[in-house]
Amino acid sequence: MEESLTLKRLKEQFSSSILDTHSFRGDDTALVKRVDIVDICRFLKDSSDLAYNFLTDLTAVDYLHMTGKPSHGNRFEVVYHLYSLKYNHSVRIKAPVPEADPTIDSLTPLWAVADWLERECWDMFGIKFGGHPDLKRILLYEQFEGHPLRKDYPLTKRQPLIGPEN
């Protein structure tokens, strides 16, 4: 099958930042270097033939204990789902983030919705978003210690505000 326009344009424009791409039944995915995430997303958003104007989702994956070195041996991967209302096409951008320095630049300058999505990602995975205007927990309470969707957070560890630790 012919390579999609999005992946072709990405490879032309950011040849050194694209670590890997794949396409499965019309779903495009690009694995990119985290340092270029804002530039890549800005390019996808502002190019008139791509016009990815909608950030559908922003989340992360923890690959701790996974065999086969996924994500080039990095523990985390931040995943962005972009959608173009104009062309009705979508793309998934993934950026590996190492455990030692779990940071990536914020997309809040491009999409206002990234504000809350990045706060959720910080809350659950402890990934810091550089340049975020107010990076604090969004779902859990301030007293909560740790990030519960990390694979090394004990499954049933509870931190009650009142009542027993059942």
Add this chain to the structure above:
Amino acid sequence: MALESALEGSVVLTKVDKVLGWARKYSLFLYPFVTACCGMEYMATAASHYDIDRFGAGLPRFSPRQADVLFVVGTISHKQAPILKRVWEQMCEPKWVVAFGGCTCSGGPYDNYATVQGIDTIIPVDVYIPGCPPRPETVLDGIIKLQEKIQSQKQEL
């Protein structure tokens, strides 16, 4: 017995406790603390098909200060626990608590970082209604059990 037969037909003799229990059990003012999908089943029970009003519990209050029964309907997270406790503390005596659905009884399917493993770890519970969510028949059965409990308890004045 002579007195009773002399007054028969015009006077009913009973105990204060029994009258108060009878009055209280048929005028339950609920405060529905609804947080999750169980709320749909509460609404189904309250609507005309099952008609919770047949049991004198048809008038939900929108302030805990006017309510007799706290209906905790749905999953309670640890973030919400202090709020639930505060709502309960605002209710006047006599008051009762009903745990509606599996999550409020025991945490239900959510054995994780976020969920309170049964609201009885936070506030006292009078009646547990299990189910995920419970059918309206189960809810009505729970209300009848609560009425039996109210009728048979010592009535504080």
